[in-house]
Structures are given as C-alpha cells and as structure tokens.
Amino acid sequence: MTYAGAFDKGDHIDTGIGGARKINLDAKQGDGVFSEIPVIDLTDAASPSLEARKKVAQEIYDACVNVGFFYIKNHGVPDEVIKTVKNEAKRFFHDLSEDDKMELDISKNTEFYGYAPIKAKLSDGQVKKRMFESINFGYEPLMDPGASGTVDNGPSFWPAEEKLPNFKENVGKYYSSVMSLSRQLLHLFALGLDLEETFFDQFCKRPGVLLKLNHYPAAVPDSADNAGIAAHSDLESFTILLQDDVKSLEVLSKDGTWISADPIPGTFVVNIGDAMSMWTNDLFLSTIHRAYNKEGKVRYSVPFFFGADYDAVMETLPSCVDEARPLKYKPITAGAHVRMRLNMTYPKQKEEAQPEGIKT
Numbered sequence: 001m002t003y004a005g006a007f008d009k010g011d012h013i014d015t016g017i018g019g020a021r022k023i024n025l026d027a028k029q030g031d032g033v034f035s036e037i038p039v040i041d042l043t044d045a046a047s048p049s050l051e052a053r054k055k056v057a058q059e060i061y062d063a064c065v066n067v068g069f070f071y072i073k074n075h076g077v078p079d080e081v082i083k084t085v086k087n088e089a090k091r092f093f094h095d096l097s098e099d100d101k102m103e104l105d106i107s108k109n110t111e112f113y114g115y116a117p118i119k120a121k122l123s124d125g126q127v128k129k130r131m132f133e134s135i136n137f138g139y140e141p142l143m144d145p146g147a148s149g150t151v152d153n154g155p156s157f158w159p160a161e162e163k164l165p166n167f168k169e170n171v172g173k174y175y176s177s178v179m180s181l182s183r184q185l186l187h188l189f190a191l192g193l194d195l196e197e198t199f200f201d202q203f204c205k206r207p208g209v210l211l212k213l214n215h216y217p218a219a220v221p222d223s224a225d226n227a228g229i230a231a232h233s234d235l236e237s238f239t240i241l242l243q244d245d246v247k248s249l250e251v252l253s254k255d256g257t258w259i260s261a262d263p264i265p266g267t268f269v270v271n272i273g274d275a276m277s278m279w280t281n282d283l284f285l286s287t288i289h290r291a292y293n294k295e296g297k298v299r300y301s302v303p304f305f306f307g308a309d310y311d312a313v314m315e316t317l318p319s320c321v322d323e324a325r326p327l328k329y330k331p332i333t334a335g336a337h338v339r340m341r342l343n344m345t346y347p348k349q350k351e352e353a354q355p356e357g358i359k360t
C-alpha cells in the first residue's frame, strides 16, 4: 500500500510515533471525516468578556472533535518574531557544517533533544530513510513567560554561541511567544470542555515541550517513503506549527482522503496530539498527517509540541466518558507516555516500549 494512493477497507496505516491506526472507509462526517480545516480567529481569546472567550473556545472544541486540526489567525505572535525564527532555521541548517551539526547529535542526548540528520543511523545499525533534517529543543523555563520555576527537563543541545551568534536568543523570542500562546490555548481547550478555564494549568508547570526546526531538501518525491515526514500522529497534547509558503502538509480524514493543509499567510496550524486525545477519551482527535513534498521545493517548518508536566497524571476527564464512549485508557503520567512513544520512534531502549500497556 502506498500512502499516496487510495486505502482499502480495513487497511492499517503505520503512523510511526503514534502506532498503527485502522482506516475506516465507512466513517461518516462527524466521525473524523472532514473535507476542510477550519480557520479560527483568536482576536477574542483574551477578551475581558467570558462570553466572547467561550465563543472562540466553542469553535476550537468543534474543530478538535471533528477534525483534530485548525488554523489560527490573529494569534498575537508578532510578524517580526516569525520572520526571525524562519531565518534562524535557515542559518542553522546551512551555516553550520555537517560536523558542527553532528556535535548536537540526538542519539547522544538522553532526552531525545538534538540534531537528526537526513538519513538517521539507528543504534542497531539500520539506516532509516528520513527525508528531512531537524533539531529540537526541550523545555526552557527562561523562555517561558508563565514559568513556575527555573528547572528544565534535561539539557538541550544548543549550538555554541561562537558558531552561530545570537541563534539561541533569536529562537528564544519565538519560543517565548508560542509558550504564551500555548497557555492561552490550554484555557480555550478547558473552556470548550466545560471545565474551569485554568483547569489544565495545574498540569503544566514544567511542561514537556519541544521546539523543532525542520528542513526538507528540494526533492521531487518518487515514493511516499522519501516524501518528507511519513504519516504519523503527534504524541504530545497539541502542536502549533509554523509553515513557510511551500505546500506540503496533508491531513488524513478518517475516510482515507488526504486533505491539504496548505500554508495560509499569517496563520499557524494547530493540531491535537495523542496525549490530549487520550485525556479526552478520544473525543479530541489526534489526526494523522504527513509532510508530502509534492512541489519538490526546499521547505522549512517549525512545530512546537506542547505536553503536560512529565510527572502529571493524565486521567481521562470524567465528562468525556459515558455509555456511548466507555473509558478507554488507564491513567498514565505524561512522562511515561512520551517515553513510550519516543522509544517507538528511536528504538534504542526498545525493551521499555509497551504500547498496549496503557489501554484499559
């Protein structure tokens, strides 16, 4: 089965970090079948009027339940900051030598932070086809305007200041902006779920976040394998994605149709990840997506993955359980969930991966 082609009934799609998923060609509108991705205006997200905030929250709730993806506009992140992080991504991938980048090798970092080259060599000697290079950075309390403390979740590999002057400071400006935006989104998710607006804050004091810079080289895909990022679901609670202007991102409707999430100037794409989907008993959809480099142009993207504190216990929200939607998941700490999923992606500690262990 090629990902680009049609699916057959009962096909499974290997989502990499999200495990295998079954395609349900009989799924109907409202069952994760959709034909477009909504654009949500965040102008009123911080309005003094609770009613106005609730209206935005309801739009977000609908998008999470029906699609799992939405664009946000008027999100408050300054254009200048966005331009800067795009520029820093280019500097990182092109101004550093291969050796400089490999000094930051992800396989040397216990927390899966660091640089992953285009063809990643796995520790068991296998070479995995991976048509992009990336660098990611973990939680940086000094870049979090809402930080409760100063402790990180393990050190990230930042390039040395003399090799890439001002990189950390410039990327930090974007990081701070999307941290604040994430905390605002948490309030909107809570309101949409009819919870206290601040409900999720208690679980996000030292959150498991990851800022990632992706570089896809200019290559026309000759198969779905070398097309960019293969089909997957994100593992954290939600993702805020900055795209450049090259069309690539595609999102899988549950009837097996790939829906384009082409860049819209001035927006971010937000999507629900596996953790939030589990937390809501699969009410919020962690939708499969891929970056399929159909234009064959060089492309950069900057996803920001936001997850709960590693020691926070994610216990299914009682309001998301009823007769029609029986409880599916046992409580699990956000950290155990992330480790389990990362071990599936980077299987150097394979024996710790127990994907079925979390189902009730």
Ligand SMILES: O=C(O)CCC(=O)C(=O)O
Pocket (backbone or CB within 6 Å): 212, 214, 229, 234, 241, 243, 248, 249, 289, 290, 291, 300, 301, 302, 303
């Ligand atoms: O580059 C993109 O558009 C998507 C990236 C993505 O899905 C990921 O890094 O998880």
Ligand SMILES: [Fe+2]
Pocket (backbone or CB within 6 Å): 232, 233, 234, 289
């Ligand atoms: Fe993703």
